Amino acid sequence: MIEVQNLSKSYSGFRAVQNLNFHVNRGEIVGFLGPNGAGKSTTMKILAGYQPPTDGQVNVAGFDVVSQSLDVRRHIGYMPENVPLYNDMRVDEFLRFRARLKNVPKAKLKERVETVKQLCSLKDVERKIIGTLSKGYRQRVGLADAMVHDPDLLILDEPTIGLDPHQIRAVRELIKDLGKKHTIILSTHILSEVEMTCNRVLIINHGRIEASDTPANLTKLVRGGGSLRLEIKAPAADAKTKLAAVPDIEEVEVTAEGEWAQLRIFSKPGADIRDNVYQLVKKEGWDLREMARERATLEEAFVELTQD
Amino acid sequence: MAFWTLYRREAGSYFISPVAYVVFFATAIGIGSYFNFVFNYFNDFGIRQYTVLQACVNTFFFWLTLMVQVPIITMRVFSEEFKMGTIEMLLTAPVEEWEVVLSKFFGALTFFVTLWIPLLFNLVLLSTFSNPHVPIFWKPTGNTFLLVLLIGTFYVSIGVFTSVLTKNQIIAAILSFALIFLTFSISFIPFLNVTGNVRDLLGYFSALEQMDTFSKGVFDSRPVIFYLSATVFLLLLTQRLLEARRLKS
Numbered sequence: 001m002i003e004v005q006n007l008s009k010s011y012s013g014f015r016a017v018q019n020l021n022f023h024v025n026r027g028e029i030v031g032f033l034g035p036n037g038a039g040k041s042t043t044m045k046i047l048a049g050y051q052p053p054t055d056g057q058v059n060v061a062g063f064d065v066v067s068q069s070l071d072v073r074r075h076i077g078y079m080p081e082n083v084p085l086y087n088d089m090r091v092d093e094f095l096r097f098r099a100r101l102k103n104v105p106k107a108k109l110k111e112r113v114e115t116v117k118q119l120c121s122l123k124d125v126e127r128k129i130i131g132t133l134s135k136g137y138r139q140r141v142g143l144a145d146a147m148v149h150d151p152d153l154l155i156l157d158e159p160t161i162g163l164d165p166h167q168i169r170a171v172r173e174l175i176k177d178l179g180k181k182h183t184i185i186l187s188t189h190i191l192s193e194v195e196m197t198c199n200r201v202l203i204i205n206h207g208r209i210e211a212s213d214t215p216a217n218l219t220k221l222v223r224g225g226g227s228l229r230l231e232i233k234a235p236a237a238d239a240k241t242k243l244a245a246v247p248d249i250e251e252v253e254v255t256a257e258g259e260w261a262q263l264r265i266f267s268k269p270g271a272d273i274r275d276n277v278y279q280l281v282k283k284e285g286w287d288l289r290e291m292a293r294e295r296a297t298l299e300e301a302f303v304e305l306t307q308d
Numbered sequence: 309m310a311f312w313t314l315y316r317r318e319a320g321s322y323f324i325s326p327v328a329y330v331v332f333f334a335t336a337i338g339i340g341s342y343f344n345f346v347f348n349y350f351n352d353f354g355i356r357q358y359t360v361l362q363a364c365v366n367t368f369f370f371w372l373t374l375m376v377q378v379p380i381i382t383m384r385v386f387s388e389e390f391k392m393g394t395i396e397m398l399l400t401a402p403v404e405e406w407e408v409v410l411s412k413f414f415g416a417l418t419f420f421v422t423l424w425i426p427l428l429f430n431l432v433l434l435s436t437f438s439n440p441h442v443p444i445f446w447k448p449t450g451n452t453f454l455l456v457l458l459i460g461t462f463y464v465s466i467g468v469f470t471s472v473l474t475k476n477q478i479i480a481a482i483l484s485f486a487l488i489f490l491t492f493s494i495s496f497i498p499f500l501n502v503t504g505n506v507r508d509l510l511g512y513f514s515a516l517e518q519m520d521t522f523s524k525g526v527f528d529s530r531p532v533i534f535y536l537s538a539t540v541f542l543l544l545l546t547q548r549l550l551e552a553r554r555l556k557s
Contacts, residue, residue: 052555073402080400084393086317088324100313101401145397253337 001026001153001183002047007056009042011206016042017207020056024200026152030180031215032187034204035306040187041081044157047185048078061152074103077146081157087131091122091141095148102149102262116144119174135162141232143171147178154178156186160193172197191298201298205306218301227294228265228277233287236261242284246276248301248304260289310403311411318385318415328419331380335373336426342369343430359445360524361431365452374459375488381419382467385412386550390475398413398555407412409547413468420460428453455522458535459515463488465542470515472549491515 002024009017017039025028034040045051045154046062049069058065061075086094095113105110117123120140130141139162146154156242159175160168168190175184175197188194194201195215201212203211211218232239236257243263245253256262270274274291281288316445322328349355364370389395398408428449435444463484470484471477495514498507511517518531 045396050400050554070402070404073400076400078397078400080393080396082393084395084397086321087320087392097313097317098401101310101403103310103402245554305454 001028001061004043004047006056007043007046007058009039009046010054011050015110015207016262017046020204020207022202022209022212024183024185025177026183026201027076028185029175029198031201032185032204033191033194033201033302035188035189035190038204038306039207040156040204044078044155044185044187045080048076048080048155049073050078063220075151076153076155077149078155078253079142079146079157079159081134081161083142085130085141085145086140088129090127090129091133092117092126094141095144098145099148104149112148112150114190116148116288119147119177120144121170136164136167139163139167139171143174147182150185154182154184154186156184158188159186160188160190177253182240191302195298201237203302203305210305211301215298219295219298228267229290229292229294230263230265230277230281231260231290232263232281233289234259234284236263239263239284239286243277243287245250246273246280248276249274264294310401310464312405314403314407314411315414318411319418322381322415322419322422327380327473331377332423335423337367338373339427340430342367343427343434347434359448359523360434360442361427361445361452364427365456365517365523371492374456374463374504375485375492377423378420378460378463378467378488379470379484381423382416382464382471382484383477384471385416385468386471387475387477387480390553391477395554405550405554406547409468409472409543409550412547413465413543416464416468417461420464421457421465424453424456424460445525448523451525451527452519453524454527455519455531458532461539461541462491463537465477465539466491466544469542469546469549472546472553 002022004020004022007017007020008015020039021042032040032043035182042051046053046058046065049060049065049072052066054229060072063071063075066073089097089242092113094172095116096109099109099112099205117126120143122137122140122144125137128137130138133141139159143156143159156175160171163171164230170194175186178184179197179199199214201211201213201215201218202209230243236254239261240254240263242253243249248268249265250268251266253264254261255264265273265277277291310531343360343364347360350358350360350363358430362451385536386395389398431444435442466487467484469479470487471480474480491513492515494510495516497510498514498517502510512530518528521528522531
């Protein structure tokens with residue numbers, strides 16, 4: 001669906017995106033993740049055919065974004081950052097205008113507008129003027145606009161920014177639902193959102209792709225996919241050296257000292273060290289009060305991958 | 309066809325904006341009272357050699373109205389889209405730049421035409437209720453309105469062109485007024501001590517002389533070609549600038 005090769009984009013000398021390579025297959029929900037100013041919006045604008053790349057090849061739905069921009073735009077639904085809308089139009093009027101603009105046939109126009117209003121729960125504001133709507137509703141009007149012509153690909157730039165938790169949940173469900181039929185690429189810096197909705201995550205930083213994998217695999221990348229929390233009755237320093245000698249253990253960190261020492265143990269990638277740790281504890285005769293596995297979050301993966 | 313959808317939105321947007329109604333009523337009242345003034349003056353002094361319409365369109369007041377109203381109509385067409393960011397939404401729909409430019413131009417022109425309907429209405433009123441009857445002289449009237457439309461077409465294209473240059477509506481308005489006034493001031497040059505071929509050449513471009521000719525009922529094809537080709541040129545320039553703005557951003 002999307003094929004990006006060696007994409008670069010500079011703004012008067014400043015390189016916003018450098019040598020990006022990635023592809024998105026039909027039916028995928030891909031999260032585009034990165035700190036502010038990483039080049040997310042720039043990439044999305046290029047994908048939507050709004051800005052041309054400085055260098056590289058970008059194919060969307062089988063068309064080149066520069067030479068076949070019009071064909072690309074027929075196949076995508078794009079929701080820009082901050083959702084610019086005509087403030088003087090009514091919701092219904094706006095959606096009908098956009099549907100006509102996007103070549104929805106006359107016979108299907110009413111049905112499509114009704115469908116997207118239903119999907120985005122806009123029924124109760126259909127007669128309101130867009131300028132008077134709250135941020136949450138505006139966001140949903142933008143989303144409704146993006147999918148009014150039933151595009152193959154949805155490009156959503158920060159679809160949940162500025163929404164309250166209920167609305168975020170609603171939009172998330174909607175995206176998941178849409179993902180059954182459409183290909184979706186969305187950018188965000190809310191990590192839990194990506195974890196819950198996306199099949200694949202692209203982490204971008206300083207205009208480069210740092211990682212591209214499923215959320216589950218990405219968290220495994222981070223120091224073996226998690227750590228072990230251990231609380232034992234033992235001298236902390238002694239326990240630390242002894243634990244560090246156990247095979248597959250990469251690092252031991254003392255988090256609290258005292259009668260009961262608390263330790264955090266990081267294993268090598270993919271290794272399960274719980275059995276070995278227990279054997280050591282039994283051999284040394286330490287009292288064990290707690291042993292728990294802590295999963296790495298996507299947040300940790302994100303921080304680790306985007307650190308300078 | 310995306311053009312019609314866009315055109316309907318552009319033309320329609322004037323009729324839901326309060327500013328447009330202010331401009332409409334200001335023009336209607338201004339023209340109406342000036343028309344009334346000229347009519348009374350002609351009556352009191354028994355002037356017979358000019359028609360009221362001819363007197364109305366060959367005065368400073370008429371030209372000022374024309375030059376001020378156009379920038380107010382056109383200043384927002386592109387500037388507002390740039391400022392609100394809606395241009396991004398508009399140009400990521402499957403529409404071409406020329407469709408956007410043409411729809412905005414014709415939308416503004418439609419409103420411009422609406423603004424001059426009250427003048428025609430005044431003429432109709434005069435011929436309906438005057439006693440003794442004052443007829444409408446259709447040929448001079450038709451020619452006058454044709455020239456107003458032609459000059460309006462040209463001025464509106466200047467306004468659309470300046471609006472694509474900036475995202476500040478006020479700057480767009482001032483710039484288009486300056487350009488309109490500049491082109492209009494060619495009309496003043498024949499009043500200076502210019503003679504011979506230069507004077508003849510400048511006379512062709514003089515809006516004042518054109519209006520003098522047309523309001524007498526004499527049709528001249530040269531202004532038609534001049535204004536239409538200048539409009540096409542400015543609209544082409546606008547389309548290129550819109551494209552350049554998107555490509556360089």
